[in-house]
Amino acid sequence: MNEVEGGPPRRKRGRPTADERLQRRDDIIDAAVRLFVGTGFEQVTLDDIAAEAHVTKRTIYGYIGDRTEIFLAAVERLRERTLHAGHHVDESLVHVAEGVVLTLHSDEAVGLHRLMIAEARRFPDLARRFYEEGPQSYIAALQQLLPDHDRARAEALFELLLGESHRQRLLGLRGAPDAAAARVQAKAALAAVGLASGHPGGSD
Numbered sequence: 001m002n003e004v005e006g007g008p009p010r011r012k013r014g015r016p017t018a019d020e021r022l023q024r025r026d027d028i029i030d031a032a033v034r035l036f037v038g039t040g041f042e043q044v045t046l047d048d049i050a051a052e053a054h055v056t057k058r059t060i061y062g063y064i065g066d067r068t069e070i071f072l073a074a075v076e077r078l079r080e081r082t083l084h085a086g087h088h089v090d091e092s093l094v095h096v097a098e099g100v101v102l103t104l105h106s107d108e109a110v111g112l113h114r115l116m117i118a119e120a121r122r123f124p125d126l127a128r129r130f131y132e133e134g135p136q137s138y139i140a141a142l143q144q145l146l147p148d149h150d151r152a153r154a155e156a157l158f159e160l161l162l163g164e165s166h167r168q169r170l171l172g173l174r175g176a177p178d179a180a181a182a183r184v185q186a187k188a189a190l191a192a193v194g195l196a197s198g199h200p201g202g203s204d
Contacts, residue, residue, distance in 0.1 A: 025063045028053045029077060032070045037111035041071065041119045041126075068126055074112060075133045078103050083141045093145040093195065097186035098179075100138055100161045105176050110169045117170075146195070153193055160189035 016024065031053035035044045046067060050057050064070050082099040103109055112130075120127035135158065143154035163185065168174045177185065190196055 021063070024055070024059070025073075026077075028055060028060055028063055029070060029074050032067075033074050033108060033111065036071060036074075036115055037108075041067070041115055042122065068129075071112075071126065072129055072133055074108070075130060078106075078109055078112075079134065079137055082138075093142075094186065094190065096141065096145060097157070097161055097190055098182050100142075100158070101177060101182040101185050101189075102179065104138075104162060105166060105169050105182070107176060110166075110176075114170055157189055157193050157195075160192055161186060163189070 028049065032044070032049045035048055035052055039048075044067065046057050046060060049067070049070065050060055053060070060070070064073050082103040083096060104113075116127060116130045139151075139154050139158045142157055143149055143151055146153055146157075165174065165177070165185065169176070187196070
């Protein structure tokens with residue numbers, strides 16, 4: 001028998017489950033982010049990432065791709081964790097606004113943003129894709145949630161959700177906000193563009 005008496009049955013070796021594949025992918029991205037933020041994009045090799053994640057380069061290619069795709073996967077993962085669909089407009093706009101504040105002021109997001117600023121001149125295509133997968137995607141998502149779908153209003157809202165606090169975060173002058181602080185900043189940003197509590201022209 002393959003089972004140990006008195007213990008849980010052992011899962012037969014074989015193809016990893018969907019959850020195991022997601023965890024492995026996250027582990028690779030986590031390892032890469034640590035290296036990118038700590039060392040710089042150009043200095044980090046796939047061998048470095050493989051060693052940090054305790055996998056082979058073949059595994060990295062199979063799960064994600066090359067170094068550029070890993071960096072962009074980290075940006076995409078942050079976005080996917082922030083933007084949630086399936087809510088009504090008056091609920092999801094507030095929810096997403098708070099999520100944007102929390103996510104983009106987080107250590108991981110700030111580290112990637114600093115890195116991209118430092119590497120943009122040497123890697124202009126990566127900078128372009130970073131903007132498309134990051135800020136541009138957030139703005140587009142906010143635009144879809146706005147009652148009037150106004151692009152200019154969405155851009156203004158996005159800028160306010162980052163605000164001066166994000167500049168201070170990039171400079172290392174303040175820590176990441178907690179959930180309560182993120183809610184206050186999100187509500188203030190919404191009110192500034194006439195969307196207090198997520199309603200056009202509304203109030204708390």
